[in-house]
Amino acid sequence: MPTASIAQRCSWTDVAADDELTGLRGRRDFLSLLGRQVVHASENRASVALVVVDIDGFAEINGVHGYALGDRLLAHLARQLQSVLRPQDYAARIGDNRFALIFSNVLNAGHVELAVQKLFRLLDTPVEAGAARLHVPVTLGVALCPRHATHSEFLLRRAEAALMRARRLGARHAFAPDTGADLDISDQWDLEMQLGTAIERGEMLLAYQPKVSASTLQPVGAEALMRWNSGTRGAISPDVFIPVAERIGHIKKLTVWALNTSLRHASQWTVPCGRPSVSVNIPGVLATQPDLPELVEDALRLWGDGVQLVLEITEGSLMDAAVAFPILQRVRAMGVQISIDDFGTGYSCLSYFRNIPADELKIDRSFVTGLLTDPAYADIIRFVVDLAHRFGLSVAAEGVEDEATSDRLRELGCDVLQGFLFGRPVPNAEVQAWLTAQQPVFVARG
Known part of the structure; x- marks a missing residue:
């Protein structure tokens, strides 16, 4: 079934x-x-x-x-x-x-x-x-x-x-x-109607948060984060509009827009070495859709020259490996990297590691925020890092907000770090200024 x-x-x-x-x-x-x-x-x-x-x-x-x-x-x-x-x-x-x-x-x-x-x-x-x-x-x-x-x-x-x-x-x-x-029901329907045309009105935006190498603390990529600045309601949280988009069948349109926009932005970034890397979140409802490879291929054909695209998908998307793995293998064949987001909070199954079509495990922030106060979290992260490295995967940790946590994660063997300690999400207009201040910047991972 x-x-x-x-x-x-x-x-x-x-x-x-x-x-x-x-x-x-x-x-x-x-x-x-x-x-x-x-x-x-x-x-x-x-x-x-x-x-x-x-x-x-x-x-x-x-x-x-x-x-x-x-x-x-x-x-x-x-x-x-x-x-x-x-x-x-x-x-x-x-x-x-x-x-x-x-x-x-x-x-x-x-x-x-x-x-x-x-x-x-x-x-x-x-x-x-x-x-x-x-x-x-x-x-x-x-x-x-x-x-x-x-x-x-x-x-x-x-x-x-x-x-x-x-x-x-x-x-x-x-x-x-x-x-x-x-809000009453008419206001809620109005919210849905506004979201349906938010892209056309130029209200959807992307902000970018850096991901840095744990060994050098230099940027290795940035994650694209979707924002909605409604002309009538102001800033609306993704926790509000993403479920609405999923409910009304609008999430595919938003995801295609995010893929094309992030690749277009990254293709314009000037970096001293390597090529810019950009990560895009793929909702679970789309991560195993048969047309995902075609959507990615179309975006790469338009904007992907010289850009390393990373797709972040949730661990739960791999629940049906028979469906998910062939689709993700097709995506990886295009040179796209796959990062398993929120790892450790969903449907972890050790048996799928032998053939998992991924390049990176991204440890959920809940383990990172409790790392310094609960020794069990350190044991979990150490286990994940060791397991991932044995299967040729890198490990990223998000939610890093202080140097003590950063140092501990580096000791535990994490490869990539992300959080407010290294940079808050900024709009594309500010990315180049941030890049210019980094030496070196955006060294692509092999």
Whole structure:
């Protein structure tokens, strides 16, 4: 069973009104019920919480252990979901491996947090499968009405976006951000409409943050970071507009724009030696799309002469290696480097290292920020560095903000460092001045 992307999962096929496997309500019944709950909350000045629950790597579980075990995991999860409900709450199966909980008349976000933590404790009990004992790995997204949305459809979208945000951050769950939470539904639709034409209005920008060699502390590249400066709303955080772009199907357009723009900018940088290197983040929903090599090839054909392109993809994008590896191998055949971003927070699997189509592992900032206070983080980073080097991969660490952390990472064998200590993201207009101040600058990695 092939792994569906987050975007594909959001177009769930309908589950029967009474799901036979789990005994829960189905998607159609759930949507009707959610609509009534939101209306009731609005009329009675009450709060409703929606929790969307997704099993991580479910297709991989089916492929390795068989569909019978997959069904057992679904039924087990359904029982645990029901265990956290009060009499006035509801649970539903709304997709193949996606569930939802509706908590009526909640007091506050802390009330929902208690229920979420209870669910995690219940799921600590594994499912027995012959000699194997498997846990149900889940990620949750939470949205509250009226705090995050006052319309049932948008409340569901906010919960889904929170789930995707949790996956990007390597967290087990996340609440929808409060940014823009006071907007009504018409304002939210307006935000989506504005984003759809932001490129044409010249509101999308790229900022660049340097990546330096750990051995020389000289720049070896820069990461392109997307920014949106709305003409009517001002600066809008990527944590807000990236989930919106993914939800409305606009993320591919933004990514193609970022590829072409970053390569065009890098091709104009003047460096004393080597060639400029620029890194571009590729969203998980696009990292394993069959047309990714063509998108990259088109951008390289226009702007790639003399530029080293690096694609940063999240670790979760490699979950289905059978799909991901051939696509990334085609990209690398063009001379493009692949960096596995946020390494250590997602779906680490030692078995894929033998054939992994990558050049760099990028350790997540959560390990870096705790490096000086928690010895376990040093052990983790040392292990990752040793493993990566054995397989011919370099290791980058992001979130470096002080010299003590930089020195420790260098001692542990990291190859590339990135963070405010070396430079904050700057617009392209300021990049050349920054480059000129460096001696030497942007030495390309072999």
